[in-house]
Amino acid sequence: MVRIPPHVPGLDNPVKQRPEDEKYDIGVIGLGPAGVTAACELVRYGYSVVAIEKETIGGLIHYARAVDNFPGISPSSPGQVVVDMLWQHMGGFPPKVVNAEVTGIYTTGSGYDISLGESAITVKSIILATGTIPDRLEVPGEDLPWVHHIWTDVDVGEDALVAVIGGGDVAADQALSLNENGKQILMMLKSGVPRCNLVLQSDMEVMEDFIIASGIDVLRFEDRNG
Ligand SMILES: Cc1cc2nc3c(=O)[nH]c(=O)nc-3n(C[C@H](O)[C@H](O)[C@H](O)COP(=O)(O)OP(=O)(O)OC[C@H]3O[C@@H](n4cnc5c(N)ncnc54)[C@H](O)[C@@H]3O)c2cc1C
Incomplete structure (x- = not known):
C-alpha cells in the first residue's frame, strides 16, 4: 500500500473519480527515484503530470540497508531516508498521483x-520509470516457497542459515541486513570474490556467522521434505 501523506494531493483520489475528460501532458509510470525525479521536474516546468505507482513510492531503494552514494547523504543512511527525501521533494512539485498498476498502453490519435x-x-507523452526486476537463475526449483528474490520475502527463524547467491551490491546489502537481523549467511559465488563495492566488502569482512564460498554453480533447488 502507498502511504498517504497530507502534502501530496491525489493519492487518496482514485482515477475512477477523475472527470472523464481530464487529460495530462505527461504520464510517468513508476514512482521509484527515477519516476519521482522525472515527475517533479516536469511539474516544475509547468507540465500537467499524472504519476502512476502500483506499490510504494520510492521503489527498490526502500530495501537498502545503507545508502552511501547519493550526494547529500552523509554519513550513510537507510534507504528509507532517501524515500523520505523523495516524499519531501514531491511535496514541493506535486504531480497527480494515482495508486494503480498500469496494465497496458494504447496509442490514440493525439497521444x-x-x-x-x-x-x-x-x-x-509517457515516461516509463518501471525500474528493474530481480534476475532469475532459471534453474529447476526456483519457484519453491523458500527461494526468494528480494529480502523482504525472507521469513525464517532468528538464527536460520540463509544462502545468498551472488555477490553484487544488492546481494551484499541484503546479506548484511539479514546478518544484522540474526541470520547466518552463506554467500555463494561462482568464482572469485564478491564484486560489490569496497564499503560493502569491508562490512562483510567483519561480520560474524557470515561465510563467503567461491566455486559454486547452483544447478537446482530441491525440497528435502520431498
Ligand atoms: C537491497 C537494495 C539495496 C540498494 N542499495 C542501493 C544503494 O545503496 N545505492 C544506490 O544507488 N542504489 C541502491 N539500490 C538500487 C536502487 O534502489 C535502484 O537503482 C533504484 O531504486 C532504481 O530506481 P528506479 O526509479 O529506476 O526503479 P525502481 O526503484 O525499481 O522503481 C520502479 C517503480 O515502478 C513501479 N512499477 C513497476 N511496474 C509498474 C506498473 N506496471 N504500474 C505501476 N507502477 C509500476 C514499481 O512498483 C516501483 O515502485 C539498491 C537496491 C536494492 C534492492
Whole structure:
C-alpha cells in the first residue's frame, strides 16, 4: 500500500473519480527515484503530470540497508531516508498521483491511453520509470516457497542459515541486513570474490556467522521434505 501523506494531493483520489475528460501532458509510470525525479521536474516546468505507482513510492531503494552514494547523504543512511527525501521533494512539485498498476498502453490519435484495468488515463507523452526486476537463475526449483528474490520475502527463524547467491551490491546489502537481523549467511559465488563495492566488502569482512564460498554453480533447488 502507498502511504498517504497530507502534502501530496491525489493519492487518496482514485482515477475512477477523475472527470472523464481530464487529460495530462505527461504520464510517468513508476514512482521509484527515477519516476519521482522525472515527475517533479516536469511539474516544475509547468507540465500537467499524472504519476502512476502500483506499490510504494520510492521503489527498490526502500530495501537498502545503507545508502552511501547519493550526494547529500552523509554519513550513510537507510534507504528509507532517501524515500523520505523523495516524499519531501514531491511535496514541493506535486504531480497527480494515482495508486494503480498500469496494465497496458494504447496509442490514440493525439497521444496514449494508459490502461489501469477498468479505467484509463489519457496523456500526450509517457515516461516509463518501471525500474528493474530481480534476475532469475532459471534453474529447476526456483519457484519453491523458500527461494526468494528480494529480502523482504525472507521469513525464517532468528538464527536460520540463509544462502545468498551472488555477490553484487544488492546481494551484499541484503546479506548484511539479514546478518544484522540474526541470520547466518552463506554467500555463494561462482568464482572469485564478491564484486560489490569496497564499503560493502569491508562490512562483510567483519561480520560474524557470515561465510563467503567461491566455486559454486547452483544447478537446482530441491525440497528435502520431498
Ligand atoms: C537491497 C537494495 C539495496 C540498494 N542499495 C542501493 C544503494 O545503496 N545505492 C544506490 O544507488 N542504489 C541502491 N539500490 C538500487 C536502487 O534502489 C535502484 O537503482 C533504484 O531504486 C532504481 O530506481 P528506479 O526509479 O529506476 O526503479 P525502481 O526503484 O525499481 O522503481 C520502479 C517503480 O515502478 C513501479 N512499477 C513497476 N511496474 C509498474 C506498473 N506496471 N504500474 C505501476 N507502477 C509500476 C514499481 O512498483 C516501483 O515502485 C539498491 C537496491 C536494492 C534492492
